[in-house]
Amino acid sequence: MNFLSEQAIFEFIDSALAEDVGTGDHSTLASVPPDAINKAQLLVKDEGVLAGIALAEMIFSRVDPDLKMEVLIPDGIRVKPKDVAFKVHGRARSILTGERLVLNCMQRMSGIATLTTTFNELIRDTGCKLLDTRKTTPNFRLPEKWAVSIGGGVNHRFGLYDMIILKDNHIDFAGGIKQAIESTRNYLEKHSLSLKIEVETRSLKEVEEVLNTGGIDRIMLDNMSPELMKEAVELIARKYETEASGGINESTIRSYALTGVDYISCGALTHSFKSLDLSLKAF
Structure with a gap:
């Protein structure tokens, strides 16, 4: 819906x-x-x-x-x-x-x-798009995400049902990146679901694991320094979309946008306004 x-x-x-x-x-x-x-x-x-x-x-x-x-x-x-x-x-x-x-x-x-x-104006010339997150007020997500779009941001998934994001806990509980991705692809095929898959990574080693496994749509680069993120973006080499995440604020957002990532997701948009x-x- x-x-x-x-x-x-x-x-x-x-x-x-x-x-x-x-x-x-x-x-x-x-x-x-x-x-x-x-x-x-x-x-x-x-x-x-x-x-x-x-x-x-x-x-x-x-x-x-x-x-x-x-x-x-x-x-x-x-x-x-x-x-x-x-x-x-x-x-x-x-x-x-x-x-x-x-x-x-x-x-x-x-x-x-x-x-x-305010955030969007800081990265407007970089080609990077600003995303919201699910860090919203329960039962008030609709107007909050609507407000993000009015402010020039892009809505990420609305809920748990319209996109798959394999975050650190999913990966740890599944036994690793490869296991989490393969299990997810089997699940989607079994249930005839067509959902994009995004995988969170915390290091260059994890980025390499995702690249070696394949079968996904976007790689999230979480809590990396701008310098490390730039390395990760170069390693991915536009094979998949990239998304920066993790405590990004008004003073740091431009440095992350300049790494070449496609998206920056920012929970502050809906929890720190x-x-x-x-x-x-x-x-």
Whole structure:
């Protein structure tokens, strides 16, 4: 299933609303007349890259199809304090019920998009692509990975089911690189599955083992210095795609991109971001 399909997004929204609203938004039901019609606007209080506008439209529509949202700043645009990103008009009760879910999503998504853009700008001229990881918040992976793509990053596998990555523990538990790869290929053939195989390596010796075994699609170069990684990339000689991984941050990402790797995966995009300060206010 495409993780950004309409069905997947609505399932996420419905689950989030059920968690928040429960038996009813009693604060709103108790204080706001049912026929009250009002307007609110999203105020930006930080500098960064806006993300989650499209999701906000879907949330408000799911809460109340009669709510009308006027988008003033689309996803992926840099914003600053006092900018107004959108206006929403309709039943006051509906606006209030959807408010917190919209803000929770957009603040986090904008923080991720901002950090992704920052990292991406550091390697834009290298030809290397920036990937996210599965280091995401449980039940919030969909908007987090969506935000990475808004920030110019590339989504890695969404879950355990859509790509095989044989990491150090898989390899150690399987008895070695050769055993792990051969067992995986047999498994895929037996179950008629067509999944790409990536193998994590921690040394030049392990890179050589993967090259000697073959039958994979990408080699992950994990926790190597830029100097060692450059050697590994030269050894692989573009026979397979290459991916740098392991604690890469804003100060080191460019040195890794310059080694010639095809991809850099960075867990920090979805676990070390700072949420953007946003506020929904009546006007």
